[in-house]
Amino acid sequence: MDSILVTGNGPLNGQIPIAGAKNACLTLMPATLLSDAPLTLTNAPRLSDIKTMTTLLQSLGVEVTSLQEGQVLALSSHNLTNHVADYDIVRKMRASILVLGPMLARDGHAVVSLPGGCAIGARPVDLHLKALEALGADLELKEGYVHAKAVGGLKGGTVEFPFVSVGATENAVMAATLAKGTTIIKNAAREPEIVDLVHCLQKMGAQITGEGTSTLEIQGVDRLDGATHPVVTDRIELGTYMLAPAICGGEVECLGGRIGLVKSFCEKLDAAGVSVEETKAGLKVARKNGRVRAVDVVTEPFPGFPTDLQAQMMALMCTAQGTSVLEEKIFENRFMHAPELMRMGAEIDVHGGTATVTGVERLKGAPVMATDLRASVSLILAGLAAEGETLVNRVYHLDRGYERVEEKLGHVGAKIERVQGE
Numbered sequence: 057m058d059s060i061l062v063t064g065n066g067p068l069n070g071q072i073p074i075a076g077a078k079n080a081c082l083t084l085m086p087a088t089l090l091s092d093a094p095l096t097l098t099n100a101p102r103l104s105d106i107k108t109m110t111t112l113l114q115s116l117g118v119e120v121t122s123l124q125e126g127q128v129l130a131l132s133s134h135n136l137t138n139h140v141a142d143y144d145i146v147r148k149m150r151a152s153i154l155v156l157g158p159m160l161a162r163d164g165h166a167v168v169s170l171p172g173g174c175a176i177g178a179r180p181v182d183l184h185l186k187a188l189e190a191l192g193a194d195l196e197l198k199e200g201y202v203h204a205k206a207v208g209g210l211k212g213g214t215v216e217f218p219f220v221s222v223g224a225t226e227n228a229v230m231a232a233t234l235a236k237g238t239t240i241i242k243n244a245a246r247e248p249e250i251v252d253l254v255h256c257l258q259k260m261g262a263q264i265t266g267e268g269t270s271t272l273e274i275q276g277v278d279r280l281d282g283a284t285h286p287v288v289t290d291r292i293e294l295g296t297y298m299l300a301p302a303i304c305g306g307e308v309e310c311l312g313g314r315i316g317l318v319k320s321f322c323e324k325l326d327a328a329g330v331s332v333e334e335t336k337a338g339l340k341v342a343r344k345n346g347r348v349r350a351v352d353v354v355t356e357p358f359p360g361f362p363t364d365l366q367a368q369m370m371a372l373m374c375t376a377q378g379t380s381v382l383e384e385k386i387f388e389n390r391f392m393h394a395p396e397l398m399r400m401g402a403e404i405d406v407h408g409g410t411a412t413v414t415g416v417e418r419l420k421g422a423p424v425m426a427t428d429l430r431a432s433v434s435l436i437l438a439g440l441a442a443e444g445e446t447l448v449n450r451v452y453h454l455d456r457g458y459e460r461v462e463e464k465l466g467h468v469g470a471k472i473e474r475v476q477g478e
């Protein structure tokens with residue numbers, strides 16, 4: 057298994073290009089199942105999660121052609137040959153559940169294994185299933201698989217989520233595009249990835265209003281067409297690289313970044329003493345003087361502070377002046393990076409969903425273990441700011457969500473290399 061070796065090396069300067077969003081691409085790809093016409097996605101990120109979704113779609117009979125070194129994905133579902141999403145693929149990635157709504161909406165039946173993914177809490181799919189039931193689906197759970205049927209097709213209905221779920225909103229909105237009649241989704245997620253999905257579906261001919269608000273209204277249509285759609289910028293990759301100069305000093309311009317994608321995060325950076333400036337090409341981030349100040353963070357659905365940037369923000373707070381409190385409100389088991397950061401000299405006290413971090417002057421390099429996708433990159437950020445060498449083991453999680461991390465950070469002056477595993 058590969059590792060990443062990072063050596064603390066002072067300020068970072070230069071530009072980092074930000075890729076298309078993994079989480080947007082993972083919901084745009086299954087949207088192909090709604091139509092027998094081709095869907096072309098541009099600005100796709102080159103990640104192992106995208107390969108997993110490709111394998112899953114291919115197993116259903118979708119033709120997937122990867123062009124321009126993976127940055128363009130041409131998908132065609134004109135000949136679906138299989139309606140069973142197998143456990144062996146689905147267990148690798150939770151987003152696999154997103155094939156359920158579209159397949160059911162198009163053909164009236166689908167069998168999908170219950171998913172796996174990052175070990176950051178129980179992460180059930182009950183909201184996905186309840187939403188599809190509200191559209192008339194008949195569901196049965198058998199031997200780890202969801203067997204879904206909609207004889208005569210799905211019917212529009214009202215879906216009211218008890219709390220915000222990104223994936224369940226995506227499944228519901230895709231299913232509703234081909235349901236008969238009107239669907240109202242209340243307490244819908246407002247994440248930029250949902251807005252991106254809706255814009256793509258609209259290009260395909262779907263009748264949807266309310267994207268970016270908590271109520272979506274969908275008027276079902278008989279068929280959807282093909283489309284060409286650019287994947288929105290990855291706000292989590294953006295926020296991660298914005299933290300690199302914040303933690304090491306220097307000035308880095310993140311190309312393709314926009315404040316609107318990371319507003320609540322920028323407010324925290326500003327409070328910590330890190331400057332963010334919108335340029336023509338992206339966002340320029342610089343740490344002004346000396347150590348950053350401690351700030352408190354509560355993770356929330358968009359437009360709140362994203363849970364997917366909590367681990368990276370904790371790495372920054374480890375060397376801040378003062379004590380910060382980070383509260384994780386989305387996932388119940390998302391502080392697994394804390395004991396690893398403590399191996400590097402961080403002072404962190406975790407109680408339930410709250411971590412109290414007392415900043416230290418300097419972290420010290422150590423061998424550490426990546427436990428999930430965002431945790432692994434937080435350890436890399438910490439290593440960039442630490443004295444000596446940090447070896448981040450088990451980086452396969454990292455490759456699920458960050459393309460060419462060594463290259464991108466190396467380009468702005470970081471001392472970082474991949475150590476090939478056996």
Ligand code: UD1
Pocket residue numbers: 078079080082150151177178179180181182183184185220221222223224363364386387388
């Ligand atoms: C998506 C993102 C993930 C991000 C998360 C929250 C993708 C591929 N992944 O995950 O990176 O961390 O949003 O911003 O887009 N829940 C239930 N029942 C359900 C569904 C969710 O209880 O049926 C719970 C989850 O366990 C969690 C909370 O709801 O506690 C929010 O999860 P959700 O928004 O659904 O996350 P994902 O769509 O899985």
